[in-house]
Each structure stands twice: as C-alpha cells, then as structure tokens.
Amino acid sequence: MTEFTNFRHNPGLDPAVHVWGWEIPVYLFLGGLVAGLMIIAGVRLMIMRPTARQALVCCTIGPLAGLALLSSGMLALFLDLTNKVNVWRLYLTFEPTSPMSWGSWILLLVYPALLANALTHLPEAIPALAKRVPAFVKISDYILARPRFVVGIGLANIAIGVALGIYTGLLLGTLGARPLWNSAVLGPLFLFSGLSTAAALLHGILVLSTPDNERPEFADFLLSMLTRWSEAKPLDIRIAPTLAQADNSFLTIELALIGLLLIGHLTSTAAHQAAAHLLLNGPYAAVFWVFVIGLGILMPLFLQHLELRHRIRHTIAPSLLVLCGGLVLRFVLVAAGQASHWTTALH
Amino acid sequence: MSPTLSRRRFLKISAATIVAGAAAGRVSSAIAASTAPTGLRRVPTFCDLCFWKCNAIATVRDGRLWKIEGNSNDPLSRGRLCPRGTGGIGASSDPDRLRSPLIRTRERGAEEWKEVTWDEALDYVATRMKKIAVEHGPESMALFAHGIGGTFVKHTLKAYGTPNIAAPSFAQCRGPRDVGFNLTFGEEVGSPERTDIANTDCLVLIGSHLGENMHNTQVQEFAEAVGRGATVIVVDPRFSVAASKAKHYLPIRPGTDLALLLAWMHVIVTEKLYDAGYVAKYGYGFEPFAASLATFTPEWAHPETGIDPETIRATAREMARHRPATLVHPGRHVNWNGDDAQRSRAIALLNALLGSWGRKGGFYAPASMDVPPYAYPPYPKPARPKLDNPDKKYPFATESITTGIRDATLTGQPYPIKGWMVYATNLINALPKQADTIRAIQQLDLLVVVDVIPSEIAGWADVVLPESTYLERHDELNVELFKEPFVALRQPVIDSPHDQKPNWWIAKILAEKLGLGAFYPWHDIEEYLETRLKGANLSLAELKRAGVVRGPRQPIYFDEGVPAEFPTPSGKIEFYSPQLAAAGFDPVPRYTAPEAGPPGAFRLLYGRAPMHSFSRTQSNRLLSDLMDENAVWLNAVAARRLGLKTGDYVQLRNQDGAVSHRVRVKATERIHPDCVYLVHGFGHTARGLRHTFGRGANDAQLITRYKTDPLMGGTAMNVNFVTLEPAEAT
Amino acid sequence: MVIDTRRCVGCMDCVVACKTENSVPEGFCRDWITETVHGEFPTVQLEIRSERCNHCANPPCVDCCPTGASHVHERGGVVLVTPEKCIGCKACLAACPYDARFIHPDGYASKCTFCIHRVEQGLLPACVSVCPTHCMHFGDADDPLSDVSRLLASRPNYTLLPEAGTKPGVYYLT
Ligand SMILES: Nc1nc2c(c(=O)[nH]1)N[C@H]1C(S)=C(S)[C@@H](COP(=O)(O)OP(=O)(O)OC[C@H]3O[C@@H](n4cnc5c(=O)[nH]c(N)nc54)[C@H](O)[C@@H]3O)O[C@H]1N2
Numbered sequence A: 001m002t003e004f005t006n007f008r009h010n011p012g013l014d015p016a017v018h019v020w021g022w023e024i025p026v027y028l029f030l031g032g033l034v035a036g037l038m039i040i041a042g043v044r045l046m047i048m049r050p051t052a053r054q055a056l057v058c059c060t061i062g063p064l065a066g067l068a069l070l071s072s073g074m075l076a077l078f079l080d081l082t083n084k085v086n087v088w089r090l091y092l093t094f095e096p097t098s099p100m101s102w103g104s105w106i107l108l109l110v111y112p113a114l115l116a117n118a119l120t121h122l123p124e125a126i127p128a129l130a131k132r133v134p135a136f137v138k139i140s141d142y143i144l145a146r147p148r149f150v151v152g153i154g155l156a157n158i159a160i161g162v163a164l165g166i167y168t169g170l171l172l173g174t175l176g177a178r179p180l181w182n183s184a185v186l187g188p189l190f191l192f193s194g195l196s197t198a199a200a201l202l203h204g205i206l207v208l209s210t211p212d213n214e215r216p217e218f219a220d221f222l223l224s225m226l227t228r229w230s231e232a233k234p235l236d237i238r239i240a241p242t243l244a245q246a247d248n249s250f251l252t253i254e255l256a257l258i259g260l261l262l263i264g265h266l267t268s269t270a271a272h273q274a275a276a277h278l279l280l281n282g283p284y285a286a287v288f289w290v291f292v293i294g295l296g297i298l299m300p301l302f303l304q305h306l307e308l309r310h311r312i313r314h315t316i317a318p319s320l321l322v323l324c325g326g327l328v329l330r331f332v333l334v335a336a337g338q339a340s341h342w343t344t345a346l347h
Numbered sequence B: 001m002s003p004t005l006s007r008r009r010f011l012k013i014s015a016a017t018i019v020a021g022a023a024a025g026r027v028s029s030a031i032a033a034s035t036a037p038t039g040l041r042r043v044p045t046f047c048d049l050c051f052w053k054c055n056a057i058a059t060v061r062d063g064r065l066w067k068i069e070g071n072s073n074d075p076l077s078r079g080r081l082c083p084r085g086t087g088g089i090g091a092s093s094d095p096d097r098l099r100s101p102l103i104r105t106r107e108r109g110a111e112e113w114k115e116v117t118w119d120e121a122l123d124y125v126a127t128r129m130k131k132i133a134v135e136h137g138p139e140s141m142a143l144f145a146h147g148i149g150g151t152f153v154k155h156t157l158k159a160y161g162t163p164n165i166a167a168p169s170f171a172q173c174r175g176p177r178d179v180g181f182n183l184t185f186g187e188e189v190g191s192p193e194r195t196d197i198a199n200t201d202c203l204v205l206i207g208s209h210l211g212e213n214m215h216n217t218q219v220q221e222f223a224e225a226v227g228r229g230a231t232v233i234v235v236d237p238r239f240s241v242a243a244s245k246a247k248h249y250l251p252i253r254p255g256t257d258l259a260l261l262l263a264w265m266h267v268i269v270t271e272k273l274y275d276a277g278y279v280a281k282y283g284y285g286f287e288p289f290a291a292s293l294a295t296f297t298p299e300w301a302h303p304e305t306g307i308d309p310e311t312i313r314a315t316a317r318e319m320a321r322h323r324p325a326t327l328v329h330p331g332r333h334v335n336w337n338g339d340d341a342q343r344s345r346a347i348a349l350l351n352a353l354l355g356s357w358g359r360k361g362g363f364y365a366p367a368s369m370d371v372p373p374y375a376y377p378p379y380p381k382p383a384r385p386k387l388d389n390p391d392k393k394y395p396f397a398t399e400s401i402t403t404g405i406r407d408a409t410l411t412g413q414p415y416p417i418k419g420w421m422v423y424a425t426n427l428i429n430a431l432p433k434q435a436d437t438i439r440a441i442q443q444l445d446l447l448v449v450v451d452v453i454p455s456e457i458a459g460w461a462d463v464v465l466p467e468s469t470y471l472e473r474h475d476e477l478n479v480e481l482f483k484e485p486f487v488a489l490r491q492p493v494i495d496s497p498h499d500q501k502p503n504w505w506i507a508k509i510l511a512e513k514l515g516l517g518a519f520y521p522w523h524d525i526e527e528y529l530e531t532r533l534k535g536a537n538l539s540l541a542e543l544k545r546a547g548v549v550r551g552p553r554q555p556i557y558f559d560e561g562v563p564a565e566f567p568t569p570s571g572k573i574e575f576y577s578p579q580l581a582a583a584g585f586d587p588v589p590r591y592t593a594p595e596a597g598p599p600g601a602f603r604l605l606y607g608r609a610p611m612h613s614f615s616r617t618q619s620n621r622l623l624s625d626l627m628d629e630n631a632v633w634l635n636a637v638a639a640r641r642l643g644l645k646t647g648d649y650v651q652l653r654n655q656d657g658a659v660s661h662r663v664r665v666k667a668t669e670r671i672h673p674d675c676v677y678l679v680h681g682f683g684h685t686a687r688g689l690r691h692t693f694g695r696g697a698n699d700a701q702l703i704t705r706y707k708t709d710p711l712m713g714g715t716a717m718n719v720n721f722v723t724l725e726p727a728e729a730t
Numbered sequence C: 001m002v003i004d005t006r007r008c009v010g011c012m013d014c015v016v017a018c019k020t021e022n023s024v025p026e027g028f029c030r031d032w033i034t035e036t037v038h039g040e041f042p043t044v045q046l047e048i049r050s051e052r053c054n055h056c057a058n059p060p061c062v063d064c065c066p067t068g069a070s071h072v073h074e075r076g077g078v079v080l081v082t083p084e085k086c087i088g089c090k091a092c093l094a095a096c097p098y099d100a101r102f103i104h105p106d107g108y109a110s111k112c113t114f115c116i117h118r119v120e121q122g123l124l125p126a127c128v129s130v131c132p133t134h135c136m137h138f139g140d141a142d143d144p145l146s147d148v149s150r151l152l153a154s155r156p157n158y159t160l161l162p163e164a165g166t167k168p169g170v171y172y173l174t
C-alpha cells in the first residue's frame, strides 16, 4: 500500500494538469487541416497542365478556406495566451529548440503560399469577384504565364504544408513531461490526420456541388445561394473519387500511426503504458474508441469504400465524420496528454 | 545603563551575527536597520501566533508589511520562525478582521451589531461593570485571558477587585503535567519547557507530536537530535511525523499510556537499570514505590496497550542505556483521559529513575533576567475567595480552572458570576462541552470580548472590542525563563489599519472609566516599559533596536553547580507521595483502563497541524493557503470496511448525537483502528469568518463530554466517540 | 539544493516563507510538500519532501519556450522566466514533468527562482533560511568543497523523476 499526498494546489495544475482547454485542440485541428489543404493544393497545382484555366476546388476554394481556417486557428491560439500584450515577442526571436517558435514563423509563410495558390486560378472559381476586382485576373494571368512560378508555388505549398502538419504534432510530441505525447509518431500522425481532414473537406465541398438532382435538398439551397452570388462554374467534380480515394489512404495511414503510437507506449515504461491505457481503457477510452476510431476513421473508411465501388452515392457524411474525428482526436490527445504523468509510474 | 554601553553591546550583537553568518558562508540577514535599502524598514518584535514568543524581525517595504523572519540573536527561534510565525503578517492583513468596536443589537449569538466609538463602547462596559460591582460585588466579574497580551487587562480587573481570572492553558492544556511534576519534583516544567532536547541521546515522546506541534525551539532541537542519530521512541496511536523519525514506534491503544509507563518502570526497577546513586541521593519513598510496581510486568501491560512485551523491555533498556541523557518528554496538551495528572506523575517518576531531572540531555534548570515588576499600588483585597475550585475540591490545582468559573456561572454557587471579560481566548472552541459555555453566557449581564477577528466567542458578546494585532502594538516585556536568560520587546511595526486599539490602551482607558486611574500612573506604554527596563539597567532604545537583549548564560545543570533542590514537602523527589496519600489519592500511580466507547464507534483524538494555531489562524490567508480545511484520519482498513476512501465527505456523529460539519476522509495507514483524528481549530461557525466558515469539522463541537482530573480539575477530552456518516459533497 | 528528508517535518514553513518573500499571490505556491506513506499500520514509513522547480540542467521548459522568456541564468544553474517576454502560451507548464510552474494572475509563467535576488546578495533562498529543521542546503554541487557536495558524497540521495531526462538540480537525502 502506498499513499501519496501532494499538498500543492496551483490552479491549472492540481489536482490534474489542465493548462490547455479547447483553444489548443481547435488550433491544432485547424492547423492540421490547413496543412492538408496546402499539400493537396500544391500537389494538384503541380500535376495539372500549368497554363490550363480551370475552376479548381483544390487550388482555389481549398486555399481560400485555408486562409480563413488558419486565421480562426490563430485566433484560438491567441485567445489561449494569458499574456496577450506580449504576443509580438514571438517575432523578436527565433528559438530553434521550440516548436512554437518554429510554428509562429511557419505560420508567417503559410499566408503568402496559400494566397498565391488561391490567386492562381481564382478568376475561374469565383468569376464574380474577378469581375469586380480586375487585379485578380491580372495576377492570375501573370502567374499562369510563368510555369516555373506555378511549380514554385506548388512546391512551396507542399513543403510548408508538411512543415505545418508535422509541427502541430511536434508541438505536443516534444513536451516530454507528458508521456502520452512523448512519441515521434505524433508529427506524422497529425500530418496524416490533417491530410485526411483536408481531403474530406474538399470532398465534401465537391459533393455539395454535384449536379442538382443528386444533391441533398438543404445543400441544394445553400449552394444555389452561393453560386448565384459568385456566378461560379461547376467545380472539377471529376476528382471527387480521387479525393475519396486519397482520404481513405490517409485514414488508413492515420489508423496505422495511432496503432504505432499506442504500441510504442505499451512496450515502453510504466508511465507510457499508463498513458496508453488512458485511451485504451481509461477515462478517455469511450470518446477515443467511439469518436476517433469508430466514427472518425472506420466508419468513413467504410462509407467511402462503398462510394468508390459505386454501391452508394457520394454524400457529405464521410466528410463530416472525418472532420469531427480529426477534431476529437486533437481534443482527446490534448486532454489525455495533460492527464498522463510520469509520477503515475512512481506511485 | 549608559548609551555608550548599550551601543557597544549592540555592536557586539551585530558582530556576532555577522560572524555566525560568515561561518555559514553567507552574510546574515539580521538587524540592519541602518544599512537597509531605501523603502525597507526592519523592526524587531516578538511573535504572537502562539505562546512560545519567538523573537522576530518584520520588514516593511514601501509602507506595507512584507515579511517577518526570525531574529538571529534570539535563543528561542535562532533566527528561524515556525510556519505560523512566518505567516504572521497574514494576521494583520486578514480582510475579515474586526474593524471597530461593536455593541450587540439583537439576542446573544445572533452576530448582529452596531458600530460604536471606543468611548461609547468602553462607557458601556464601565457602566455595567460598576453595576455588577454594586449589585453583586466585583468578584462576580470574571476574566478569561490567554497569553502575554492579557497582562494589562488582568491588571485592570485585579484593580477592579476580582480574583476570578483563568486561562485555558491550565485545565485544558498543561495543568495535569505541571501538577504531576510538581508533586514529584516540587517544580513545574514551565513554558518554554525546560527540556534539553538539544543534548539528549534518547528522546521519548508520548503523544507529543513535535513537528506538528511546532513549538519552535523544541522542533529545531528535535530535528538536530534526529540528525545526530539520537534514539527516538514515539508512543502514539497515530503514526505522527515524529513517529516517522523514530527508531521505535509504539502504536499504543489510546488512553493506556499509564500501563506502558508502569511496565517500563517495572523493567527498569526489576532489572536495576535505574540511576541508583541519583535515586538514593535525591529520592524519597523509593522502596514502597518499587514494591508497587511488582505486578506491572510488560506481560500485564500487553493486553492493555497492545504493545508487545519484548518491545516494552527493549525500549525500557534503551532508555536506561542512555541515561541520564534520556528525556521522557512530559508533553504539553495532556488532558486526555482523566488520569492525566497521575500519568504525568508517572512520566516524572520515569525521568527520576533515569536521573534526567537537572541533568544534561534531560531537564535543565531555567534562568531568567531580573527585570523588576512595575511598582503599582496594591490591589484591593477581594471580599470573597476565587470560586473556580470551591473547598479545594481539586486539592492540587495550582492555577484557576476555567471550567470551574463556568460551572459557578451556571449554578450561581458559591456566589453568582454576572460578567465575563474575555481576552484572546475563543472559549467556545477551547472549553469542552460548548453547550455549557453557551448556557453560562446566557446567565450573564455582561460579556465583553477583546479579539482581533469575529471569532465564535465574539459572536456571543454584548460588546466586542477590536484589538490591534501583535504587529501593530506594544505589549508587556517578555522576561523569559529559559536556557539562556533574555528580555524581549514587542513593538508596533505598522499602524493598525482601522479603528483597532492595543490592549494596554483598552485596559488603561477602561480603568480610568472605572475610576481606577490611580492604577495607571504611566501615561503611555513606552513610559511603562522604560521604567521597567531601567530597573534592570536596560533601556527601551536598546530593545527597540535589538528586539532582544540576552543576559549572561548561567549554570543550568546540577553538574554545573545548580543546587539540586526539590521544593516538595520532603525536599526530595517524591517517588511515594505522602501529599497524595493524605488527600486520599494513590500515592504511587495506579492504572485504570479507559472506558470503552459504544460498539463500532471510534475514539475521537485531535491535535495540531504545523501551520495553524488552535482556532485562531484559519482565517489568516497565508496560512489557510497551506491548509484550508481539516480531514478526519481514519485507519485504511476501517475505511475499506466502511466503504470510504480518501476525499469522501462524511459527517461525524458522537455518542450524544452531536453532528459535525461535513469533512473529508483521510483513509490512512497512519492511525490505529480504534480512533480517528482531527486537526483542532477548523469547522468555524462564526459567520464573520467568511473565508473559513464551515470548512472542515470542529472537534470542539464533538467534545460534549469530558472527564475531570480528580487531582487538579483538568478536563480530559479524549473520551468522546464518533461514527462516520456519508455526507453530500455540496 | 539538497534536502534532507530525514529531518523534514513537512511543516510548510518553506512554502509560506517563499510566499511572503516573493509575494506569491494567494492561492498559488512556488514550493510545496508531498508525503509518501508505505506499509501497513503500524509498520509504516513516511517520507516528506519539500518540492519546487528542480532547476534542471536539461530544462524542457526552456527548450520549448518560443520567446526566450524561459532561460537559464547567465551564470548557469538557475532557470528563470522574464515576465516581460512571456506570452503565456503555457508550453513550459506542459513541458515541466514536475508541474513546477504556474500562470501568475498577471498572465506570465512563474515558478521558483532559487531566490536569485537573495543569492546575489549573499543570502540563502528564503525557504532554506527559514527551515526550522535545517533540512535544506543550498550551494554549488559542482564545487567539491561545498556543503552540498559533501552531503551528496556522504549520504544516499536521489532526484525526482530522473527517467524524464531533465537532470534535476534538487537532491533528496534519504
Ligand atoms: N477541542 C479542543 N479544545 C482545546 C484544545 C484542542 O486541541 N481541542 N486545545 C487546548 C489547548 S492545549 C489550549 S492551549 C487552548 C487554547 O485556547 P485559546 O487560547 O482560546 O485558543 P484559540 O482557540 O486560538 O482562541 C484564541 C482567540 O484569541 C484571538 N486572538 C488572536 N490573537 C489575538 C490578539 O492579538 N488579541 C486578542 N485580543 N485576541 C486575539 C483569536 O482570534 C481567538 O478568538 O485550547 C484548549 N482547548
């Protein structure tokens, strides 16, 4: 029998660590999503004929959404800071050992890269806007006239996207004090989770813009409003299956990485084992198994598999599930990570 | 003393501290008022968070109290205060403090007041006191006062003409011990206790939970003893902090210590391990005493105490091996089972066998400086004797019995008590049987309470007088009786934050309003202090600067030339006590088993937590940050049986149906399955104590019974039993 | 810093001394007590420890800080936070295996400073200088002649969570 009593009672730390609330998981989720959008946008930009003009969900809608999502993510991050007046301090220094410092500089690069990607094909995707602001057309023309520039933008999006995705995982992964996070798998895991959510988001957007008769009613309504405003042409719905396919690959890899993370912990120290058990059969198990694994990965995998084999129509259900799954994954990992502790091994 | 001389002495002090500091490789933080950076002011004074009176230096930064540290020239604290002393500034900054005098507007206990001026309040008190004097005689006014701050209030009440003055420090605290030692050695242990823990080779603690009981010097010396590798033997039903440092831990069944003591003495006497020379030279009545021990074998003690005979023998031999530097600590709060004076006498006798009284590592002979009292006019002689102990019912009581005054208030016998003045004692929580205290209060024409916070007793008062805390006032000098003689000054560090006044001022103005101005020939306290100090060739200026002035070290052991005198009737250590025999008591201690409680109930024990003093510090925010509610300690096996675990809330119900506030369970291997334990002082019921109100359980509420010590009237309080009931975690 | 668990009585004087010396706000603490009980009544062992920032030689809290607010004192050995640089991202709180840091009500990360302001004046840290049991020792563990080195050489000792790889600078004597 061992009794352990800690007479400390610092808010946010006792009886259990909870320094991060909803803001950080939301930020990590949005960051991963944007990373995924960037990579997909970059790849898509590079694999098409550079000068072709097309309305591209991946290269315009995705990056534009990315800009908005990233801004929301950074707002969440900002809200979490307890000493907001000093936030500019992030840009007075570069701390090579600090993922957060890396992240804050990477975030600075994300904006121009995303913007460049979005502008490349903006006139086709949102003609109304282009009509009103002719500069958009000029920029697009300028870029598309220079194939190497297009390739550059594509590569930059891929590279920065990978960095951003890994960084969101590394941010936790380097905090060795919390055994659950204490794994190199977290970087790739968050990267692939980001990719899967990005693919799902784009897939979802495409589903919403499929021909009228196949659309769910409420989506029809929403979409008609949107297209009327933007005078948009139909998006490149042909790549919907590709996205679903890609999503399934990402989800499979994600699943494998989660497995790797847990196996890694289970074969490590008692503290790591205890940390893994928080997810496997501890207080976070229900949410983890149901929302992350079940509804967040297996269910969409299954649905998209059926979609691809044309057993069922493409719907937005898998997208929503993947997006929710990705968000809950961040919530669960942030919460359970804070609950995991080295001293569980001691006492 | 001339200014030059005092200056030289001060320099010597600072030189000594710097040398001491340098020896530790550091510059000392001692008294450096003159060199302090701007904005910092350092003022020496002495602590009042308990009765040890450590000397301290408070630092004021930009006009606000910053911190308080030990005075490195202080023999008591040796420059280090205990947690309560360190947190003492929280007493001054407590937002729940009383701010101005209050007069009751509704029925007693409703805690409804109107704020009045000091003039109104003291007029009110003086008018009613005069009325009591006229109608019933001044003896019908009683004073309860605890601590050095009570000096001047006592003076006023004596001048007024009452002999009925008592403090809980006798019948609720150390009384039985002092009587037990008095009957044996003719002298008391005193406070600070004359225990030479610093030099002991074997320390025996019987329930004295040093380390939780934070009497500073004792704790420091205890840690040194542990560090030196001295043998420590701890007897306690609870695995106290001290027990964790002990070589031998004896998990005794509560209430059976006298059996253990008799068995120890049996072993030491039958195996002839005692200090025969010492006993022969100083002892009286050893033969009948030795004979009386014949049947008290360790085997006899085993079923009583639960301690196996071999452990009893081994520990007895170990004590004898280290004698005379074996110290069987007499304890301090010893009101446990009703046989307390006799148990204390047994402790005294065990020490006598080991020859530790007057010897290094045992009990030293304390010394003090000669500071003559202020020459006041003689007090009027009371027409009636004090009534706390009528007909000397408790023949060996050496001080007034609080509960005796309470009983007289209740019965009106031998004469009525119509007024109480209460200074710095929370009688509601300090006396057993709260119901009796409250009933007695209802008999009164006047209840005046001088306090610093709206305590429980203040809640029942007709008039509440808010005192300045110790950091804001002067007090009587502390002329200490200790290993090394010294005299110390308490002086204000900052001003009182509101309309609070120091006790000397309250006492003086009240005396004047009572027409007793002649008893206060001095104009203010500084004049009084200066006069007293002059009588000792000291100056107030010197004390203001240094805080404490030490006298030359004097011999403190028999070996150093202290005369081995025992002021008992026989002039010797009374192994057999003719005094007790004559009064119809056991002349040698005899054991009676404690009464068992109802089946399934746990004996309720209580004690100290290091960061709190009694019921006075729970609203001190610095200290409540360290512990803001108590928990009920329950044996882990018993807890499993009851389906309780650490952190669960329960209510305690005692044998008479009294129910506590909800309190958390601490299920622990650190306590005997027969008992539960509470830290005293929590579970406040006074609404004005906003921060601490209702937090934790109050042991005093559950002490609805007590057993009176037949020798001296002490109230034994470990005779209550509780069961645990689950409570809602509201 | 070397702390003798055999002498410590868990009185929390070190905690309250730190609170006053460093004006630690109500409800927070930079140092604290833990108690560990082994065994079954009456054969029980109790160990009490006074804990605080370990001023790790390999401090993850410094590594993860994006602004340089968390840093190692120029003369080494002490890990500090510059409130003016701290943005309150709490990465360092999450990075510390000992949960030694907290967010000060004014927004910045705070923790034990080893009372550097006192040490620079030749004084002992407040907690060390107040401890009534003299169970805490402060000095340079790299100096073989120092008090702390001699204690470490002569008595069995351990650090907290060595497996976390932080190389703590606070040692406990058993
Ligand atoms: N149930 C139970 N009863 C006990 C004990 C126990 O452990 N449990 N212990 C017993 C023992 S050993 C003792 S010594 C006594 C102690 O008994 P008390 O001396 O009565 O101790 P407290 O309960 O702290 O009450 C002290 C009161 O003085 C007030 N006070 C504090 N500082 C000042 C000041 O500067 N000026 C004024 N005017 N008032 C001040 C406090 O606010 C508080 O109301 O209790 C005894 N009674």
Ligand SMILES: Nc1nc2c(c(=O)[nH]1)N[C@H]1C(S)=C(S)[C@@H](COP(=O)(O)OP(=O)(O)OC[C@H]3O[C@@H](n4cnc5c(=O)[nH]c(N)nc54)[C@H](O)[C@@H]3O)O[C@H]1N2
Pocket: B050, B051, B084, B173, B174, B206, B207, B208, B209, B210, B212, B213, B214, B215, B235, B236, B237, B238, B240, B252, B253, B254, B255, B256, B257, B331, B332, B333, B334, B335, B336, B605, B606, B607, B608, B609, B610, B611, B612, B613, B614, B677, B718
């Ligand atoms: N921090 C702090 N220190 C204080 C005080 C304070 O308020 N706070 N008050 C001071 C004062 S005035 C006093 S009187 C002292 C009191 O302190 P002490 O005299 O040291 O202790 P007690 O309060 O008598 O007893 C508490 C211990 O006795 C044990 N005990 C209870 N019943 C029995 C029994 O039947 N047999 C044995 N062997 N042990 C038993 C309990 O388990 C507990 O460990 O503390 C002084 N020091």
Ligand code: SF4
Pocket: B047, B048, B049, B050, B051, B052, B053, B054, B077, B081, B082, B083, B084, B085, B086, B214, B215, B216, B217
């Ligand atoms: S023992 Fe503690 S509370 Fe008592 S006088 Fe000394 S420092 Fe103050």
Ligand code: SF4
Pocket: C007, C008, C009, C010, C011, C012, C013, C014, C015, C033, C050, C130, C131, C132, C133, C134, C135, C136
């Ligand atoms: S002050 Fe010393 S004895 Fe008290 S808890 Fe702190 S380290 Fe332990």
Ligand code: SF4
Pocket: C052, C053, C054, C055, C056, C059, C060, C061, C062, C079, C095, C096, C097, C098, C099, C100, C101, C111, C166
């Ligand atoms: S104990 Fe924590 S806060 Fe202190 S240096 Fe080590 S990691 Fe940093």
Ligand code: SF4
Pocket: C061, C064, C065, C066, C067, C068, C069, C070, C081, C085, C086, C087, C088, C089, C090, C091, C092, C093, C108, C109
């Ligand atoms: S909370 Fe402050 S000190 Fe801690 S990592 Fe963030 S910026 Fe650095």
Ligand code: SF4
Pocket: C017, C018, C019, C021, C022, C030, C031, C052, C111, C112, C113, C114, C115, C116, C125, C126, C127, C128
């Ligand atoms: S060294 Fe100073 S800051 Fe650190 S715990 Fe001790 S008193 Fe507090």
Ligand SMILES: [Mo]
Pocket: B169, B172, B173, B174, B332, B333
């Ligand atoms: Mo007491």
